[in-house]
Amino acid sequence: MISVEHVSKSFGTRQILRDVSLSVGKGETMVILGASGSGKSTLLKMIIGLLRPDSGRVMVNGQDITRMNEDELNRERIHMGMVFQYSALFDSMSVRENVAFGLRHHGHFSEAEIDSIVREKLHLVGLDGTESLMPASLSGGMKKRVSLARAIALNPEIILYDEPTAGLDPIRSTDISALIKRMQETMHVTSVVVTHDLKSAYYVADRIAFLYKGQFRFIGKPEEIRNSDDPTVQQFIQGRGSLTEDSHTGGDRG
Template sequence: MIDIINVEQTFGDRRILKNVNLQINKGETMVILGASGSGKSTLLKMMIGLLKPTSGKILIDGRDITRMPETELNEQRKHMGMVFQYSALFDSMNVKENIAFGLRMHTKLSEPEIDQAVKEKLHLVGLDGTEELMPSNLSGGMKKRIGLARAIVLEPEIILYDEPTAGLDPIRSTDISLLIKNMQEKLHVTSVVVTHDLKSAELIADRMAFLYEGSFLEIGKPSALYQSKDPRIKQFMNGLPSSPDIEKEGDE
C-alpha cells in the first residue's frame, strides 16, 4: 500500500532522513518507533505530501506522490486521513463543524447526509451527542477522539497518526490505543502510527520499524524488536539511560 524507496531529507546542512526504505502492507498497522528528533514525524508528513523528500520515491498504491502536481495530490489526500499530535481542531468551530469540514470541502453531500456522517463517526469514537461542544470545552482525550473522527469521516484507505497518545495520562493513552485498534478492525484501513509510547505500540502494532538518527535499524514483528541484539534498540525498548558507550557499540 505504501512503498518508501531510498528517501532522503535534508534541511540546510542537516540530514534528517538517510536512505530510508519501508514497505507497509495493505490493512496492517505499522508503528514507527524512535526517540524524539529521529525523523519520525518528518517521514509521516512526507507520506501525506506535506513535505517532499530531497531524493527518493514514496509510492501510494503504486503511484509516486513525490512527483504529483498539487491538484492530483489533493485528490490522493481524499483517500488518506491524518490525526495530528495535538488534534489541530479549529478553535472557532464546534465539534460537528470540525468533523464536517472535509465533507464540505471535498463532497457534494446534502446537510442531512453530512449530519448523519458526523453522528456515525462520533458514535464510532464513543462521543455521541457532543456535536455542539467547542474545542475549549473538550478534554485532551476527547480532542484526540474528535481528531480521529475527522480523519475517518471521508472513509480513507490510509490513516496516519502523529504521536496519538502525546500529552495524555496512562489511562487515556490506553483508551486511545484501544480505539485505534478498534478502528483498524472495523474499517480495515492501513494505519501508520508514529510514537515513542511503547505501551501504545504494543497494543496496536502488527509490525514495528525502529528509526534511529534518520535510518531504520530494524523492521519486523514487535517480538523481533524486543529480542534485538542492537544495543541502541535494546536501550530504547528497555528505557535505559543514554550512554555514549551504547551508541559507540551500535556503530561498530
C-alpha cells in the first residue's frame, strides 16, 4: 500500500533523511519510532505529499505521489486521512463543521448525508452528541478524537498519525491507542503511526521501524525490537540517556 524507496531529504545544510526505504502492507499498522528530530514527521509528510523528497520516490497504492501536481495530490488524499500532532482543529468551527470539512471540500454530499456521516464517525470515536461544541471547550483527548473522526470521514484506505498520544495523560493515551487499534479492526485501514510512546507502539503495531539520524536502525515486529542487540535501539527503548538528534540531522520535531 505504501512504499518509500531510497528517499533522502535535507533542509539547507541539514540532512534529515538519508536513503531510507520502507514498505507498509495493506491493512498493516506500521509504527515509526525515534527521538525528536530523527525525521519521523518529515517522512510522514512525504507520504501524504506535503513535502517532496530530494531523491527517491514515495509510492501510495501504486501511484508515485512524488511526481504528482497539487490537483493530483488532492485527488489521492481523498483516500488518506491524517491525525495531526496537535489535532489541528479549526477554532472557529464547531465539532460538526470540523468533521465535515473534508466532506465539503472533497465530496458531493447533501446536508442530510453530511449530518449522518458526522454522527456515524463521532460515534465511532466515542463522542456522541458533541456536534455543537467548540474546540475551546474540548479536552486534549476529545480534540484528538475529533481529529480522528475528521480523518475517517471519507472512509480512507490509509490513516497517518503524527504523535497521536502527545500531550495526553496515560489514561487518555491508552484510549487513543485503543481507537487506533479499533480503526484497523473495523475499517481495515492501513496505518502509519509516528510516535515516541513505547507503550502505544507495542499495543498498536504490527511492525515497528526505528529511525535514528535519518536512517532506519531496525524494522520488525514489536517483540523483535525488545530483543534487538543494537545498542542504540536498546538505549531508546530502555530510556537511557538522550537520543535527541544533533544539529546535523535536526529538522522535524517529532
